[in-house]
Amino acid sequence: MRNKQALAGFFAAAALFAGVIVSAVGDGAAPDETSPQTVAANAADESKWPGRTPExxxxxxxxxxxxxxxxxxxxxxxxxxxxxxxxxxxxxxxxFDKFSPPVPGVNPPAEFNDANMPRRYGASDAAQAAAYGYHLPPEQMDEPPVWEPAAGPEEAVFVGSGPGLSGGTYNGAAVPEGGCRGEAERQLGRLTQGEDASRVNASSMTESLQRPAVQKGIASWAACMKDKGYAYDSPFKPAESFNLSTPMASTEEIEVATADVACKSKTGLTATWYAEETAIQDQKIANKKTSLEAALAKTNTIKAAAQRVVSEDVNR
Structure with a gap:
């Protein structure tokens, strides 16, 4: 379950590729309300999307x-x-005029990116803890739909091989190498997380746990929790001690989560941890600056290509 994955480790694997940007029609013409593009643009509720920084x-x-x-x-x-x-x-x-994969953006994750700041250092929101414990809010627990093209000709044209294709053609028309999926990837490129950025993101967390200031902060947090009747030696363990696949948090879970956030606030653990990890990342980024900037430039090129495609479709 995604809600359990979001809490069980140091940070969640962000479900980033299930969204949509809603754009306005630029030429003043009334759009075709039944077109796949218009349906996609109107289906997602942006108010449920995670912000760039926690709010x-x-x-x-x-x-x-x-x-x-x-x-x-x-x-x-x-x-x-x-x-x-x-x-x-x-x-x-x-x-295949009715070909319609799931609309992106309908099932947004809880986090903006793989840093997962809202829960990177464990529970951090007192109001959310009081309402949901360590569970995600209900609207963030929905899993994206599982989808694949219909078996037979539709799948064959989409992937570029299979029943219905003859000599690389469908009904006499040449199918692109790798099908429509392959054609789109060649036009757009693949937006992926850079390896160096992922390493910095993960290793800084591991190293920050060894920093004396963080260890002292965790010890103070643990003492605070003990005073409230809860024995935990790590801010990640309270969430792991509850079944997060249930629809709702138990009263006990809510009480522990509320105490958890209160103790982080009292001891300043979150602020200390963030400062230490920031310092670690600054050094790592300085050491990998060239490769990180190269990966960022590639990402920006792919983003620009995506923006052109969306703009062309909206104004078509």
Missing amino acids: RGLVKGLSLPVEKYLVGYTDAVEWQRAQRDLWVSCMARFG
Whole structure:
């Protein structure tokens, strides 16, 4: 379950590629309300999308240096929207006018990127803890739909091989190498997380746990929790002690989560931890500056291509 994954480790693997950017029609013409592009643009509720920086709790407004190099949600979802538009247009050339993969953006994750700041240092939002314990809010617990093209000709044209294709053609029309999926990837590129950015993001967390200031802060937090009747030696363990796959948090879970955030606030653990990890990341980024900037430039090129595709489809 995604809600359990979001809490069980140091930080969640962000589900970044399930969103959509809603754009306005630029030419003043009334759009085709039934077109796959228009349906996609109107289906997602942007108010439920995670912000670039946390807007509540102990980590309000905080971001780590590595986040400049991580793929953010709004960038990733625009790429997904562009990819979907290219798939739909390509499949329509072969007569699959009803081809309609799931609309991006309907099932946003809790985090903006893989830094997962809202829960990077464990629970950080007192109001959320009081309402949901360590569970995610209900709207963030929905899993994205599982989708694959229909077996037979549709799948064959989409992937470029299979029943219904003859000599690389479908009904006499040449199918692109790798099908419509391959054609879209060649046009758009693949938006992926840079390896160096991912390493900095993960290793800084591991190293920060060894910093004396963080260890002292965790010890103070643990003493505070003990005073409240809870024996934990790590801010990650309270969430792991509850079944987060249940629909709702238990009263005990809510009480522990509330105490957890209160003790972080009292001891200043979150602020200390963030400062130490920021210093670690600054040094790591300085050591990898050239490769990180090169990966960022590649990401920006792919983002620009996605923006062009979306703009062209909206104004078509």
